[in-house]
Amino acid sequence: MxxxxxxxxxxxxxxxxxxxxxxxxxxxxxxxxxxxxxxxxxxxxxxxxxxxxxxxxxxxxxxxxxxxxxxxxxxxxxxxxxxxxxxxxxxxxxxxxxxxxxxxxxxxxxxxxxxxxxxxxxxxxxxxxxxxxxxxxxxxxxxxxxxxxxxxxxxxxxxxxxxxxxxEAPTQVINEDNVKEASRLNTLATQAHKDGKFFDAIALFTKATVLPGVLEHDRAIFYSNMSSSRLALYEKQQKGASSNFEINDREDQRYLALRDAKQARNLWLTWWKGHFRVGKVYAAINEHDKAVNSFERALALEPTKNEIQKELDDSRHIFGRQMRYEYLDPQYSPKTVSEHFNAIHETLGIDPENLQTLHSLVDQLGLDVADVLKGHKYEHGDIDIKQDYEQAAKYYAKAARHGSAAGMYYLARLTDLGLGVKKDHDMAHKLFEQAAEQSAEHPKFKDRPNVGVADAENALGLLYAEGVGVHKHAATAVYWYQRAVDHGNAEAANSLALMYQRGNGVEKNLDKAEQLFELSARRRDSNAMLNLAELLLDKNDFEMAQRWFNRACKSGNILAQTNRTNFEDICQTAEYLGKAMGL
Known part of the structure; x- marks a missing residue:
């Protein structure tokens, strides 16, 4: 310390x-x-x-x-x-x-x-x-x-x-023989873990933890090591099985690993690895909010440990996606190249019927857009192409090397997620910055946006809002969100609205939040439609609240669809009470 x-x-x-x-x-x-x-x-x-x-x-x-x-x-x-x-x-x-x-x-x-x-x-x-x-x-x-x-x-x-x-280490009465025996057991258990004999390792660590007259800090180390062995045993048992984050059994090795990790942390509150072990278990069971808290504690105690920062970045990243309900958001679902053509039509104003011809043409001419479109094909799969993230990354990288903002952005996204390339939040951050530095106007289609620029600006806003690969800084997040909003990004408008609604990085301003929610919603962000509906409900504007909620449902927002009956009941009850009170 x-x-x-x-x-x-x-x-x-x-x-x-x-x-x-x-x-x-x-x-x-x-x-x-x-x-x-x-x-x-x-x-x-x-x-x-x-x-x-x-x-x-x-x-x-x-x-x-x-x-x-x-x-x-x-x-x-x-x-x-x-x-x-x-x-x-x-x-x-x-x-x-x-x-x-x-x-x-x-x-x-x-x-x-x-x-x-x-x-x-x-x-x-x-x-x-x-x-x-x-x-x-x-x-x-x-x-x-x-x-x-x-x-x-x-x-x-x-x-x-x-x-x-x-x-400082607490003053204790020590049994020298037991201290030596505990050290021997720990050495044997550590070797058993390295040899993949996790049951043996756990048994040996257990014996070390119960010996009387052993330093509390040593016992913390034994519990920490045992937690690691339990997680490794669980992963070995689940090899080849589909991921299951839920714990329903007190004999689940992850539950026992969490118990051991907490015991290590409680025995030595100021040891970074105790908190790190707790974070690792929470990450393994997909409770990344708690993992973030534990990794932050570990990093505060040992700021130079890269392994802590890496785990913290990963959990912040996943937790951020969970809080945005990305797994339920239709805009994050895989898209075919045809669907991307329709998106390009909305962005650039080119008729989708002509895009297939354009695609063949740019492929022959070797323009950067061809590499981006090929990247899309491999990232999401297409009629004639099997999904292959590694190939997608190669095409995005090729486009990025030739100055394509879209190539830089899509490569950064794969790098941030570790799809087809090694996960590297620092490299992703650099690529997002490179994309954001490009002209906001498309170099070939004047008065049209340069695809990838606004998306990269929004991504940078998310990084600073969540502290992934950078220090959390709400004001910097606001800066990047605003740039993305100015360049037409719908998701950034929703995120910026939330910051105004909560007073995070800016002075709280519900009118500004409502304006941004509506802007984002009109740009077809279904999360903004839902957020706007809830804000309007709080303002007792029941008709518009119901209208935007219905649009969120129609746009495929699963959270809105799931809570539709509940929202309508709340709306009707609030409207009835409002009329009864003369509001």
Whole structure:
């Protein structure tokens, strides 16, 4: 920790302080369980957990847990529950109607503390740099300590956590023989892992973790290594099978890997690899929001580790795509060359019937557009061509070398995703910048856009908004989005609207957000249609909200189609209430 800034130290002191809440919250849950269930005892067994999951959680729509959290509850051991899980159970758990007024008041006061605790935790999670300046640190520390004292902790014990000595190895009574035996077992287990004997490795690591009189930091290393072996074992077992991100079984090696990784992190909070291991498991189960948080912590502790930055970039990239629902968005679905011809017709104004002839002509003349069109054929497959990302990348690269903005953009996109070429976010960033530097006007079709320029500008906006390969910087994201909007990009208009709606990188401006949503929607972005419908609903403009929602559905927006009945019910209810209140 010697080279870590004081602001990063502040962050981890607050993290350590927040972990003090786990014990009191678990006890609070057990007390309420007994209070709500006629004196029954929560005994931390799978029987208790499975019954609670079936009879309480699955019947309570307010409690929303991930698959992993559901498995942890069904396992029954409250010591394995994270803060999100236990606060959700406490805040949203149904209360029996037999409680008296004093009991209800006590529960309400406790829940206020839980809400405050969750708010502070959310603030810490959203510190991307995992650093907290002194003024903010002092305020958060005071707020958090006040909550912990109310939950039964003591000021004197909490104050000890402010000292930098917490980053040093704890003083322990050591058993030298067990230390040597643990080291031997770790060496054997590591070799077994290298030899692909993952069951043997896990068994050996397990023996090392349970030996008494071993340094906590050494045990953290054993748990971290065991987590890695469990992930490797899962991958070996699933070789050749289709990807399955869901965890439904407490014996799933990924669930056990996550448990071990968290144990490593908790034993040594300021060791980068503990957080890194947690991030790797979350990435493996497709929970990239949590993976990002763990990788950010690891990078704050070890800023020069390229492997952390690489994993962080990948998870930020995937999480960003998930948040944009790209997998549901029709504009990201594979397109045939004929569909691309129709898109070119909309952009350049050339009749699609003439494009096949034009395609043959430019192919013979060797113009850059021919290489881009061939790249499209290989990227998406066509009637006479089998999909081949590597060939697509070669044609895009050829076009890029001859100054084609479209070639640069499409090559950057494949490079960003690792399709046909090695995944490289830095190289993708450079290619996006090169494409964005080209003239916005097409060099051959005057008064027409140069395909690839606006798309590259939008891509750069996304990179800076999400911090993929670059430092997160909302103002820079706004700059690139605005350039893309000015050059006709629909997706950038939607993204920029969201920034105005949330006040991220710009001053919050709902009127500006509405204008940009409508601009994007009129440029046929179905996500903007849906966002505009929701904004208009909030403004009680029910007719226009319904109109834009219907357009989103008609444009193929799966999220809108899935929620159509719910949206119409909300619209009708809000309109009825508005009329009843004379609005």
């Amino acid at each position: 010697a080279n870590i800034s004081s602001d990063v130290r502040n962050y981890f002191k607050l993290e350590l302080l927040s972990t003090r809440s786990y014990g009191p919250l678990r006890q609070l849950f057990k007390n309420r369980y007994s209070q709500f269930n006629g004196g029954q005892i929560w005994n931390d067994t799978p029987t208790c957990g499975t019954t609670y999951l079936t009879n309480v959680i699955k019947k309570n729509k307010k409690i929303s847990l991930t698959k992993v959290q559901n498995v942890s509850v069904s396992n029954g051991d409250s010591n394995e529950w994270d803060l999100t899980t236990i606060t959700a159970l406490l805040i949203y758990g149904d209360r029996p109607k037999t409680l008296n007024a004093a009991e209800v008041q006590q529960l309400d006061e406790e829940n206020k503390l839980l809400e405050q605790l969750r708010e502070i935790r959310n603030k810490l999670v959203h510190h991307a740099s995992k650093s907290v300046a002194t003024v903010e640190f002092n305020q958060l520390w005071t707020d958090l300590a006040t909550i912990l004292v109310a939950l039964g902790d003591t000021d004197t014990e909490l104050d000890k956590l402010k000292d930098d000595s917490i980053f």
